[in-house]
Amino acid sequence: MYNFEFVKPATVDEAVAALQAEDAQPLSGGQTLIPTMKQRLNAPSTLVSLIGIDSLKGVSEAGGVLTIGAGTTHATVAAEAGAYPALAALAGGIGDPAVRNRGTIGGSLANNDPAACYPAAALGSGATVVTNTREIAIDDYFQGMFTTALEEGEIITAVKFPIPEKANYQKFEQPASRFALVGVFVAKTADGVRVAVTGASEEGVFRWTEAEAALSANFAPGAIEGLSASADGLIGDLHGTPAYRASLIKTLTKRAVTAA
Amino acid sequence: MTEVSMVVNGRKVSGNVEGRTLLSAFLRENLGLTGTHVGCDTSQCGACVVHVDGAAVKSCTMFALDAEGADVATIEGQAAPDGTLNVIQQAFQDYHGLQCGFCTPGMVMSAAALLKENPKPSEAEIRDYLEGNICRCTGYHNIVRAIMAASGQDVPAVAAE
Numbered sequence: 001m002y003n004f005e006f007v008k009p010a011t012v013d014e015a016v017a018a019l020q021a022e023d024a025q026p027l028s029g030g031q032t033l034i035p036t037m038k039q040r041l042n043a044p045s046t047l048v049s050l051i052g053i054d055s056l057k058g059v060s061e062a063g064g065v066l067t068i069g070a071g072t073t074h075a076t077v078a079a080e081a082g083a084y085p086a087l088a089a090l091a092g093g094i095g096d097p098a099v100r101n102r103g104t105i106g107g108s109l110a111n112n113d114p115a116a117c118y119p120a121a122a123l124g125s126g127a128t129v130v131t132n133t134r135e136i137a138i139d140d141y142f143q144g145m146f147t148t149a150l151e152e153g154e155i156i157t158a159v160k161f162p163i164p165e166k167a168n169y170q171k172f173e174q175p176a177s178r179f180a181l182v183g184v185f186v187a188k189t190a191d192g193v194r195v196a197v198t199g200a201s202e203e204g205v206f207r208w209t210e211a212e213a214a215l216s217a218n219f220a221p222g223a224i225e226g227l228s229a230s231a232d233g234l235i236g237d238l239h240g241t242p243a244y245r246a247s248l249i250k251t252l253t254k255r256a257v258t259a260a
Numbered sequence: 261m262t263e264v265s266m267v268v269n270g271r272k273v274s275g276n277v278e279g280r281t282l283l284s285a286f287l288r289e290n291l292g293l294t295g296t297h298v299g300c301d302t303s304q305c306g307a308c309v310v311h312v313d314g315a316a317v318k319s320c321t322m323f324a325l326d327a328e329g330a331d332v333a334t335i336e337g338q339a340a341p342d343g344t345l346n347v348i349q350q351a352f353q354d355y356h357g358l359q360c361g362f363c364t365p366g367m368v369m370s371a372a373a374l375l376k377e378n379p380k381p382s383e384a385e386i387r388d389y390l391e392g393n394i395c396r397c398t399g400y401h402n403i404v405r406a407i408m409a410a411s412g413q414d415v416p417a418v419a420a421e
Contacts, residue, residue, distance in 0.1 A: 006262065006279035006325045027323075034321045035302055037280075047279060049326055075315070096392025097373065098306060101315040102322060178391065 001037045008049040012132050012157060015053060019153040021046040026155060028071060028107030031099050056106065056157060064163050070106025070130075070156040077105060086167035086260070090121050090185070093171060095178060106156040112204055114145045114235070115179040119205035121169060122159060124185030124196030130158040145204040164189045166219075168260040170252040172199075174239050181239055182248040184208075186256040192216040195253055200234050200245045211253055221254035266330045268293070269337030277324045283317075284308045286324035287334060295335040295365050299394070306393035309366040309373075310334045316373035318392070335365035338372070348372055348410040355415065357406030359397035366393050371407045380411055 007024075009015040019026060024046035027033055036042045050056060056071030061083040068077060078092030078100065094100055094108075094117050108118040109129060122129070122138050129136040132155045141149050150156070164187040171183040180199035187194050193215040195208045214223045229249035234242035265274035268291060275290040287293045287310070296319055299307035303321040310319045311333040338346045345353065348371050358364045367390070374381055374389040381389065386407050387400070395403060405415045 001280045004279045006323060008325065008328070027326075030323070030326075031303065031321055034282075034323070038301065047323075049323070051326060096306070097370065097389055098309055098316045098318045098392050099303065099321075101312075101317050 002040065002043040004044050005046045006049065007046060008052045010052055010054075012053060012055060012155060015048050015050055015155060016132055016153060018046070018048045019155070024048055024153075026050055026110070028104040028110070029073060029102040030107075031095065031103040032107070032111050032113065050106075050155065051104075061163070066161045066163055068105055068159050068161070070109075070158055071104050072106075074100035074103050074105070084161055084163045084167070086164075086169055086185075086187070087121055087125070087161060090117050090169040090171075093117065093169075105159055109141075109159065110148060110150060110156055112142055112146055112148050113179070114201065114204040115174070115177075115181075115183075115199040117169070117171060117180060117183055117198065120180075120183050120185035120196045120198035122161070122196075123205050123207060124169075124187045124194050125161045125164065125167070126187070126189070126194055127162070128160040129156055130160060131156050135160075142205050145202065147204070162189065166260040168256040170256045170259070172248050172252060174199075182245050182252060184249060184252040184256050186215070186253060186260055188215070188219055188260060193219060197229075197249050200229075200249055202233050202235055208249065208253065211250075215257060219257060219260075221257045223257075224250065224253060262325060264324050264328050266327050266332055268332045269334060279323065279325060281324045282320055283310070283312075283322045283324050283327050283332075284319035286327075287319060287332075293334050293336050297362055297365055299362060299366075304392075304394065305363065305366070306370060306390075307363050307366040309369040309393065311369060311373060314376075316370055333369070335368060338368060346372075348375070348407070351406040351410035352403070355402050355406040355409055357399065357403045359395075359399045363393060363395045363397075367395065367403055371410065374407070375411055380413060381407070383408065383416060 007018045025044035027047045057069045059080040074091045074094045081088040127138045167187040169185045171180045174181040183198040185196045195211045198205045229246040231242035231246040234245045236242045261276040297307040299305035308320045
C-alpha cells in the first residue's frame with residue numbers, strides 16, 4: 001500500500017475542509033477501501049477518517065421513518081434497527097461479524113459495489129440519502145457500478161428509510177466472497193411495491209419494475225409467475241451466467257414476497 | 261510518522277507509525293505481540309482478529325491511527341498473568357481445537373466475542389459466527405466442540421468421528 005497522510009477530524013465541517021486536499025478521500029469503516037488500497041487499485045494522498053465523528057452515528061425512528069447515521073456499523077444496525085426488521089436482518093447478514101463491527105452504511109452506499117446489500121435496501125425502500133449539503137432521493141442516487149450522485153468532497157451524513165408495511169431481503173451468496181451473487185429486496189408500502197436487485201447487473205443495483213407492477217396489484221409470489229427478468233446487461237462470470245442470474249432474480253423475488 | 265497511543269491488554273502503549281500502518285502491523289512489529297497472526301492480509305481469514313473497544317475486528321483491515329485511544333485486546337492478554345489459560349483456550353486444548361494452530365488466535369478472539377454476546381450459542385450459531393475465520397486444516401468440528409465446551413454446554417458428537 002502506498003503511504004498517505006491520515007487525518008481524523010471530529011466534526012463534519014472539519015472533514016469537509018480536510019477533503020479539499022488534493023487526492024483526498026474519506027475513509028469510513030475501511031472494509032472495502034483498505035483491501036483496495038493494499039492492491040494499489042486506489043492510492044489517495046490523504047485519507048480523512050470519518051469514524052471519529054460522533055454525529056454520524058446512531059439509529060433513530062420518528063414518524064415512520066428510520067434514520068441511520070452514515071457512520072453506523074452494520075452490527076449496530078442489526079442490533080438497533082428493530083423498527084425495520086428486514087433492514088436489521090440485511091445488516092446482520094453482511095460479511096462476517098468482524099466486518100460488521102467496522103463497515104458502515106454510509107461507506108457501503110458511497111462505494112456502491114454492484115454486489116453489496118445496502119444499495120438494494122436503500123433502493124427497495126425508497127430511502128433518502130442525506131449529505132452535508134443536500135438530500136438525494138434514492139432513485140437519483142445510484143448512477144452505475146461504483147458511481148453515485150455524490151460530488152467530490154460531499155459526505156453522506158445519514159440515510160432515511162421510510163418503514164414499509166412489509167419487506168424482506170433474499171441473498172443468494174457467492175460462496176467464497178459471501179457477497180450477493182444476486183440479492184433481491186422487496187418492500188410493500190401504501191404507495192405500492194418496490195423490488196430492488198443487487199449483484200446481478202453490470203450497471204449496479206436496479207429496480208425490477210415489471211415485478212413491482214405485478215406485485216402492487218397482487219402481493220403474492222404467483223403474481224410474477226408469468227414474468228421473467230431480462231438477462232440483458234446482467235453480469236456473466238465464472239460464478240454464473242446472465243441467464244442464471246436472471247433466473248435467480250425471479251426465484252429470490254418470489255421467496256422475498258413469501259417471507260415478507 | 262505520527263505518534264499513536266492506545267491501551268493493549270490493559271497496558272498503555274504508544275509508538276510512531278505511518279498513515280498506512282495497519283493495526284496488525286503495529287501490534288506485531290511495534291509491540292512485538294506476534295500472537296496476532298496475519299494469514300491472508302485481505303480480510304478473509306480472520307487469523308488477525310482482535311477486540312477494539314470490545315468488538316471483534318480484523319486488525320489487518322484497520323489503520324493503527326484509527327485505534328488512537330482505543331482499548332485493544334489480543335490473544336496475549338487472554339491467559340492469566342501466571343500463564344493459566346482462560347476457559348476458551350483451555351477448551352481448545354481439551355477438545356483439540358487446533359491442528360497447525362495458525363488460525364487459533366483469531367478463532368479464540370472470535371469465540372470470546374461470540375460468548376460475550378451469546379453465552380450459550382447453538383452449534384449453528386457458532387458456525388455462523390465463525391464465518392469470517394478460516395481454518396485451512398479444516399479443523400472446524402473440534403473448534404465448534406471447544407466453543408460449546410467453553411460455554412458450559414454439553415459437547416455434541418459433531419466431530420467427524
